[in-house]
Amino acid sequence: MAREGLLIERPLLRMTQEQVERIHQASMEILMDPGLICFNKDAADIFQENGAEVTTLPDYNHPAWLIKIPEQMVLKALDSAPKTIKLGARNPENALIMNGEESRVYYITGSETNIWLDVDFPTYVKKADSSKEIQVPEFIPRRGTVADLCQSAHVCEHLDTLDGYIRTVNIQDKDITEENKDVNKYFASLNNITKHVMAGLTSLDQLDNVVNMAEIITGGKDQLKENPIISFITCLVKSPLQFVEDTTDTFIEICKRGLPVVVSSAPQAGSTAPIKEAGIIAQINSEVLAGITLGQLVNPGTPVLYGSVPVRARMDTLNDSYGCVETSQYNIDCVQLARYYKIPNYSTSGVCDPKIPGQQSSIERLFSDILVTLSGPQYLHCTYGLLDCNSVFCLPQAVLDDAHFKMIKFFLRQPIIDEEELADVLKQIRTVSGTPQKIFISYIRKVMRSGQLSEAYPFDGDGEGDNVFKLACEKTQALLEKPVDHIDEATTSTIFKEIPGLLPRLNIYQ
Amino acid sequence: MSEDIISKLKENVIQGRKTEDDEGIEEDLTGPGVIELTQQALDANIPANQIIMDGLTSGMEVVGEKFSTKEYYIPDMLASADAVGAAMDLLKPHLEKSGVAGKGKFAIVTVKGDIHDIGKNIVAILLKGAGYDVYDLGIDIPTEKIVEYVKNEKPDYLGLSALLTTTMVVMGDVIEALKSAGIRDSVKVLVGGAAVSEEYAKEIGADFYCLDGFDAVKKLDALQAA
Numbered sequence: 001m002a003r004e005g006l007l008i009e010r011p012l013l014r015m016t017q018e019q020v021e022r023i024h025q026a027s028m029e030i031l032m033d034p035g036l037i038c039f040n041k042d043a044a045d046i047f048q049e050n051g052a053e054v055t056t057l058p059d060y061n062h063p064a065w066l067i068k069i070p071e072q073m074v075l076k077a078l079d080s081a082p083k084t085i086k087l088g089a090r091n092p093e094n095a096l097i098m099n100g101e102e103s104r105v106y107y108i109t110g111s112e113t114n115i116w117l118d119v120d121f122p123t124y125v126k127k128a129d130s131s132k133e134i135q136v137p138e139f140i141p142r143r144g145t146v147a148d149l150c151q152s153a154h155v156c157e158h159l160d161t162l163d164g165y166i167r168t169v170n171i172q173d174k175d176i177t178e179e180n181k182d183v184n185k186y187f188a189s190l191n192n193i194t195k196h197v198m199a200g201l202t203s204l205d206q207l208d209n210v211v212n213m214a215e216i217i218t219g220g221k222d223q224l225k226e227n228p229i230i231s232f233i234t235c236l237v238k239s240p241l242q243f244v245e246d247t248t249d250t251f252i253e254i255c256k257r258g259l260p261v262v263v264s265s266a267p268q269a270g271s272t273a274p275i276k277e278a279g280i281i282a283q284i285n286s287e288v289l290a291g292i293t294l295g296q297l298v299n300p301g302t303p304v305l306y307g308s309v310p311v312r313a314r315m316d317t318l319n320d321s322y323g324c325v326e327t328s329q330y331n332i333d334c335v336q337l338a339r340y341y342k343i344p345n346y347s348t349s350g351v352c353d354p355k356i357p358g359q360q361s362s363i364e365r366l367f368s369d370i371l372v373t374l375s376g377p378q379y380l381h382c383t384y385g386l387l388d389c390n391s392v393f394c395l396p397q398a399v400l401d402d403a404h405f406k407m408i409k410f411f412l413r414q415p416i417i418d419e420e421e422l423a424d425v426l427k428q429i430r431t432v433s434g435t436p437q438k439i440f441i442s443y444i445r446k447v448m449r450s451g452q453l454s455e456a457y458p459f460d461g462d463g464e465g466d467n468v469f470k471l472a473c474e475k476t477q478a479l480l481e482k483p484v485d486h487i488d489e490a491t492t493s494t495i496f497k498e499i500p501g502l503l504p505r506l507n508i509y510q
Numbered sequence: 511m512s513e514d515i516i517s518k519l520k521e522n523v524i525q526g527r528k529t530e531d532d533e534g535i536e537e538d539l540t541g542p543g544v545i546e547l548t549q550q551a552l553d554a555n556i557p558a559n560q561i562i563m564d565g566l567t568s569g570m571e572v573v574g575e576k577f578s579t580k581e582y583y584i585p586d587m588l589a590s591a592d593a594v595g596a597a598m599d600l601l602k603p604h605l606e607k608s609g610v611a612g613k614g615k616f617a618i619v620t621v622k623g624d625i626h627d628i629g630k631n632i633v634a635i636l637l638k639g640a641g642y643d644v645y646d647l648g649i650d651i652p653t654e655k656i657v658e659y660v661k662n663e664k665p666d667y668l669g670l671s672a673l674l675t676t677t678m679v680v681m682g683d684v685i686e687a688l689k690s691a692g693i694r695d696s697v698k699v700l701v702g703g704a705a706v707s708e709e710y711a712k713e714i715g716a717d718f719y720c721l722d723g724f725d726a727v728k729k730l731d732a733l734q735a736a
Contacts, residue, residue: 436646437631442592444585445526446533 002086002095003163003195006409008103011339011376014332020340023333026282027289028071035068036241036290040248043067043294050297062245067290074289077296083342085303087164087260087379088227090217091194091485095227096164096379098305098344103376107405109156109398110166110381111233112200116144117356117387117394119473137469139356141392144169146176146188146503151480153192155395156384158479161405164196165189166233166381168393173503180501182206186213186230187495187502191487198262200233204250206501211257213499217491224259231260233307233346236294237287239267243294251291255298262346262379263291264307268320269330271313277326281333284310292343305379307346308334311389314353320389322351322382323364331368332375339376347377350401355388357397357469366404373408396472399479403458410454512556516565519547519597523569524576526589528596535586544593548600558601558608562641566594570639587724588632591639598638612643613734614666619647619656621670621684624677629703629722633669636723642667642730653680657687660697667730670716672703681706682714698733700726 015023037057038044044065048054053068087096096106118140126132152168167185176184181202189197190213201207210230218224234251238244254261265287267273273280288306295304310330314321321327331347338345349372352364369383382390383405385398428443447453459471487495489509496507504510518541525534527543542550544566551561573590576582605612616637620630627649638644647659660668668688672678681701688694701711702720711719720726 437635439588439628439631439635441585441588441632442526442528442532445535445589448583448585449535 001093002097003093003106005096005104005106005163005378006373006412008105008374008376008412009414011103011335012332012371012374013336014329014375015336020336023278023282023285023337024340026278027286028074030241030282030286031069031071031074031290033068034241035066036237036243036287038065038067038243038248039063039245040243040252041065042252043243043248046252046294046297067243069290069293073297074293077293078289078341078343080296080300081292081343082301082303083344085260085305085344086228087196087198087231088218088224088229089164089194089196090190090229090487092227094163094195096196098378100339100342100344100378102378103339104378105373105376106163106379107161107383108164108166108198108379108381109152109162109168109384110198111386111390112167112170113386113391113393114144114170114172115141115388115392116148116169117141117392117397119394119396119469121470121473135470137357137473139394141355143172144393145173146171146184146506149185149188150192150506152385152393152395152398153189154484155398155476155479157193157195157484158482159384159398159402161402161409162195162384162398164198164379165193167197167199168385168398175503178203179205180503183209183213183499183501184503184506186210187499187506190214190217190229191492191506191508192484194485196231197229198231198233200235201250201254204246204253207250207253207257209499209501211259213495216495216498217487228260228303231262233262233264234291235264235266235307236291237263237265239265239272239287240283241287241290243290248294251295252298255295255302255304258299258302260303260305261295262305262307263288263295264309264346265291266309266311269310269312269326270315271318273310275313277329277333280310280330281337284308284330284334285337289341304343305346306334306338306341306343308338309348309382310334321353322348322368322389323353323360325367328368328371331372331377335372335375335377344378346379346381347372347375348382349373349380350383351386351389353389355392357387357394357400361387361397362400365401369401369404370408370411373412396469396476399476400459400468400472407454512551512554512560515547515551515554515556516560518542519544519551519561519565520569520572522547523566523590523593524572526573526586526593528589528593532589532593544597545600548597552600552604558604559610561597561601562610566597567641570594588635592635593639594641595635595638595644598641598643602643613641613730614643615645615663616642616667616669616730617645617647617656617659617663617665618669619651619671620649621656621672621677621680622650622652623680624672624674625649626673626703627671629673630669630671633671633702633720633723633726636727637669637730640727640731653684653687656684657691657693660688660693661691665697667700668697669700669702669720669726671701673705675705678703678705678710681716685715700729702726 057064121135236248236251269280311320312326349368459468461467529543700718701716
């Protein structure tokens with residue numbers, strides 16, 4: 001039992017097969033020359049024990065090694081990495097089954113933003129004519145809280161197109177510390193959504209607490225293995241080509257536990273990667289492959305996702321530009337590379353540059369959502385509610401995005417063109433052309449009621465007004481009023497007894 | 511027996527089944543449609559006014575209610591109106607005998623230079639379904655032919671349709687030609703079409719601007735009731 005996702009029959013390709021193979025070869029060259037700088041001793045040891053060329057780098061303030069990874073080691077790792085990965089869910093019907101060779105897209109939230117956007121609708125009166133007034137959305141940014149995260153997971157539970165949940169907001173309450181952040185963010189998410197929950201870890205010390213929590217919910221170690229309701233994101237390779245110390249530690253420990261993990265790399269074309277497409281793609285590919293190789297050396301068969309978050313730099317600020325066209329190009333290239341390796345891909349779309357919802361946001365997010373979807377990544381994240389690159393989350397924007405994904409999913413239905421269908425429509429054409437009115441309307445009704453027609457835009461304004469955002473806010477409120485299947489009282493009680501650091505206010509039974 | 515026919519007639523109007531071959535909204539509805547049932551009603555000597563009031567009009571009232579609550583959409587409304595229009599054709603010879611006063615004769619036309627007729631045809635279906643005696647003169651019809659028709663056939667209403675800004679000016683020409691022929695006051699002129707507006711209708715001296723077919727029925731029915 002799993003969610004259906006969206007199967008892309010003929011994925012959009014940017015590169016020819018020859019270009020894909022050239023990029024692969026270039027990445028293999030990068031892994032040997034210049035290789036990667038590694039700031040994590042365990043990783044350096046693991047690579048060395050398995051035959052990689054590892055040399056100490058004396059010129060750094062921190063212990064560092066240069067690692068040269070041969071192609072055979074990478075190919076062996078790719079061979080042992082699972083081609084099909086299951087991400088489980090509290091409701092087993094919400095599980096995600098991802099096959100690296102099949103372009104079945106799942107839409108996921110994420111990523112962790114610092115800012116939560118509240119929305120108000122103040123009334124403005126026209127100076128020249130006080131009888132005329134309009135309501136305009138006002139966006140109020142503030143630091144995200146654990147209550148926001150609960151609210152976000154609650155609404156996301158009810159978004160039809162949303163397949164899995166990455167925490168949308170960084171919880172910054174006064175009583176949240178580095179020591180208790182992980183358990184609280186996982187619990188707040190898991191308790192408010194029955195879909196898959198993924199997050200990054202703030203502290204490696206919390207890994208076992210988080211895993212124990214998931215085992216309590218699923219019923220034990222074996223049950224969690226069978227139904228991995230949680231997974232992890234790790235950005236262990238910092239661009240360009242550096243294994244960082246702490247996240248690499250975390251990654252190694254997750255791999256030892258055999259839980260699903262994303263090996264994510266996020267180079268910026270222009271600053272931390274070459275501005276040229278071939279350059280950033282070859283580099284990100286080598287960074288992700290290096291991570292995957294380490295994971296398979298630690299624990300062969302660990303379910304790893306090929307995580308790609310490439311982005312182009314803005315020329316005016318050198319900040320990330322998720323809204324620019326090239327960012328979508330890079331992502332589509334990475335989808336193709338992951339498919340070449342048959343590893344499920346964690347891709348990125350829907351992120352935009354502006355800080356608030358509006359026209360620019362809609363255009364940028366739809367542009368990338370449509371195109372990256374067409375390329376067929378298995379796990380498409382960042383797709384709901386994100387603004388200002390990855391800095392701001394707006395819940396009504398996530399509700400709007402859900403409507404837009406319904407349109408994209410509808411568009412990607414396969415056409416029905418067969419003998420029976422053609423016989424039916426030819427009969428219609430012959431019949432109607434013989435009537436004086438020459439109108440096909442009488443044939444609409446059956447099709448209209450069969451679900452074969454796309455739905456009207458749910459935030460359609462009346463008259464000339466654009467009420468999209470107002471209507472999205474009303475829909476958000478309505479979704480918040482719908483019930484959520486929380487973790488039951490007995491399990492909650494066990495979790496609060498056994499897992500340290502949970503905030504008492506998150507226990508809905510007390 | 512007659513109650514059964516009328517009840518089925520009403521149900522088939524609601525379902526928009528013009529003939530027995532048509533599909534209704536309910537999958538399993540089969541048997542005679544509105545045309546066949548109207549003929550059965552006439553064969554059973556049910557008076558035309560009873561067929562209209564208890565079968566057709568009563569059915570259309572339900573369709574109207576369903577439309578207003580968004581259970582039905584325009585295609586449903588049109589299917590029902592088309593079925594009622596076809597029934598009215600069958601009933602026409604029996605109306606006088608039955609003492610039914612018609613709602614009036616409505617000539618509808620797309621003016622010279624314009625070949626667009628989908629909107630006009632939809633308006634015609636709705637008017638016919640609402641009980642008007644509709645005559646469709648066609649598309650790209652010269653002004654003098656329209657005037658000649660009004661002079662000879664004396665319709666109560668003349669509906670002029672134009673899609674384009676380049677052809678909507680011809681609607682003004684038609685009104686001027688009716689004036690020149692001394693028959694402007696003999697007919698109410700209604701205008702409509704994508705490029706036409708309330709202001710433009712006033713400017714050329716039309717009696718009514720109709721936003722769409724539903725608006726046309728509403729305005730004409732209001733005029734009848736006045």
